[in-house]
Amino acid sequence: MSLVVINATLYAVLGYLTFLGVFAPVVGTVRFWPSVFIPAVFAIAFSPLIGGLGAAIGIFISDMLIHGNALLSLSVGVPANFLGFYAVGLTYRRVKSTRIAIALVSAEILLATLLLALSLQYNMVDWNFFYAAVIAIIATLGLTLSFALLLRGEAFRVVFAGSTGLMLGSVIIGVGVWLFSQYLTLPTGQKALPAWAALVWFLWTYLTEIPFIALLAPPLVSVLKRVGFTWGDSN
Template identity: 65%
Template sequence: MSLVALCAALYAVLGYLTYLGLFAPVIGTVRFWPSVFVPATFAVAFSPLIGGLGAAIGIFISDMAVHGNPLLSLSVGVPANFLGFYAVGAVYRLARDERRVLAGIAVELVATVLALSALYYARILDESFVVASAVALAFTVTPMVVARQSRRIVFAGSTGLMLGSAIIGVGVWAYSQFFVLPTGQAQLPAWAALVWFVWTYLTEIPFIALFVPPTVRVLEKAGLVFEE
């Protein structure tokens, strides 16, 4: 419980402090959120449940500070964060075969590029977003090339983040069909879900890839990582 509380507090506080007011292109609501490395670290270093619960509580606290809509947070943000970061810890503990890890990373990156390409050719996203996305993917791949031990963590983070991003994309779109979003938008088109998915994944995965592996290694050296 102490670790859950610490994870939630760090996630909420760092998330609020790093909230820059940057929103998804065109349709808003989903925030730029580099603090995702906090619950991802707790999920890998300690347990899936600690990371998932800490993320769920932390996102609810930060949501109340940023947009103050408890229904939106409890129906979308909380389940997305709990399931996403629980998956990070679970996949990390299950994914031990090097070839399968590399294959999984390749599949997820290709799927992201295909989704991004579809939005670009449909003229929903512009060239600047594509360039920024390429930079984000480069920062995601680099740690795996530099350090072999980072691959498993990046794969787990990518898989959990994809799940959470999908829940956010579909969830916020579904919410907009019945209620007004904090940005004043309602009844958004179905493609908005894909935009939110791509935006969430691409703006968050670099922070997991860059910050979680070295943080976990420091915790390992200090003897603070739970036994698997």
């Protein structure tokens, strides 16, 4: 519980300070959020549950301070952060091979493309959205693998796990905020936004946050391991 509280506090405070800073752009209520490296490190160094719970609590606190919409936070921000950073810790512990990582990325591309094709067949999206989404999926998943493959050993595992979990969280945020807008008004005053907005939010979240995980998480995890300040099955 102490680690969860520390994780949540650091995540909320650093995120809020970033929001108050000079460079804090917002795209349709989804904020620039570089503090994502904090729960990623906790999920990897300690446990998936510690990373996920701390992120969920921390994002709720920051949401209440920034936009104050508890329903939006509980329905989108909290589950996206919990599941995303839980996945970071779980992926780190389960995926230890480059071959498995490549296979998983390929499977993710095929699955996502299949779901889009089914959506197109049932007239849930149009061809323009389909093409844009396929390109976005290949680009972001390719970026995931590229970040990881540029590094080796422990850094590879950290970056691949962080990127995979962040991708899951970004999907939940993109789709979740879009769905919320179909029934309720967003804090920005927007409502009933088109489906492509979900893709924009997904890309904005993933592409603006992955550099901070890739650059900051590996050295921090390495330091924690060197000083013996890790817990659970982090190997």
